[in-house]
């Protein structure tokens with residue numbers, strides 16, 4: 001595609017994620033101050049978006065708005081200008097608890113618009129919760145990053161954006177490589193890109209490969225003119 | 231496609247479904263004897279597969295194995311040779327209750343291999359339940375009809391079949407037109423067909439459009455050389 005060359009690529013760094021612990025990788029930042037320093041290093045290495053989860057002191061996933069507030073404060077101080085994106089993913093809590101930090105007005109927040117299987121359970125995003133989270137993001141003027149774990153989630157994102165339910169420009173992330181959801185598959189990736197190009201040409205998209213698929217999906221995304229998460 | 235002409239098309243009739251009631255359509259068969267007569271008419275009109283749900287006396291969805299047993303008996307008597315397919319869908323019960331009729335050894339049973347949103351809730355098919363239902367179908371030698379509500383479900387079906395987890399030949403149904411899942415979209419339909427053709431050439435596929443999309447999806451399926459459900 002001739003329009004890829006020269007187009008800036010946005011790098012998003014998921015500093016902590018929801019699952020890995022110090023036992024898996026001693027470098028995983030767990031405390032807010034570790035997260036701020038890790039973000040600082042990511043920004044110096046070229047990241048423009050920090051995708052953030054917070055953790056309890058025992059390293060388990062948290063959705064504590066107070067921790068998110070301290071993280072945002074630290075990021076604004078140490079990484080001025082960085083785009084702060086909070087996760088509203090389902091590993092840190094259930095139902096509206098997942099959006100309890102949105103009144104802090106991060107620049108962006110992740111938003112799942114459908115449900116799918118995860119390795120050992122259902123990732124539940126019932127329609128009324130999706131509506132509520134999208135509504136909170138409109139209220140607090142937060143741009144959603146739609147996490148698309150399957151093809152219908154991309155179509156749903158385009159539909160919701162067309163109906164005015166998603167604040168700001170449409171930004172969709174293809175998530176690939178989660179067991180029991182969409183694998184990291186190049187033919188599917190190409191169809192995802194084509195779906196965005198033909199149905200939402202003004203939108204931006206990025207792609208994330210989970211686990212061992214990360215670098216592969218990064219390369220596909222960059223080559224196709226998208227953005228990517230590491 | 232030159233291989234479409236002359237290829238037989240299998241018609242499946244979902245006589246009752248899980249939702250419509252007499253108030254919606256007085257012709258919906260609710261009692262077992264109504265279901266047997268409705269199946270008889272469908273078979274005379276050309277149906278080869280009867281896709282069956284059973285109902286309680288108040289018309290609500292049921293998963294009562296005793297009702298399924300009486301239905302199977304009636305179908306074997308009135309519609310000899312018809313392929314009996316029981317639904318293990320999630321509207322009639324939760325968890326293993328959904329497969330309680332599988333020891334009756336119907337020819338086929340529906341099997342969902344992933345989760346997705348429905349109009350007002352999550353259609354939950356957790357991985358351990360999928361494994362258990364597939365295992366019961368192997369035990370009782372029942373051919374699954376995989377209900378694919380999204381693209382990853384098709385890939386998951388191909389993977390499970392390749393691992394020997396699905397009894398018999400692979401049979402996948404594309405379900406389109408359910409609100410908050412995959413819409414009835416021709417570009418997506420074509421990609422589904424191409425996915426089956428390139429990754430599971432020996433398999434059969436069919437397609438079902440829900441509600442107002444039924445006839446449209448029937449026409450797409452027949453024209454593309456697949457099977458279809460009405």
Ligand SMILES: [Zn+2]
Pocket residue numbers: 014017018051053087089110
């Ligand atoms: Zn995340």
Ligand SMILES: [Zn+2]
Pocket residue numbers: 036037040078
């Ligand atoms: Zn610093």
Ligand SMILES: [Zn+2]
Pocket residue numbers: 244247248281283317319
């Ligand atoms: Zn059914």
Ligand SMILES: [Zn+2]
Pocket residue numbers: 266267270308
């Ligand atoms: Zn009869």
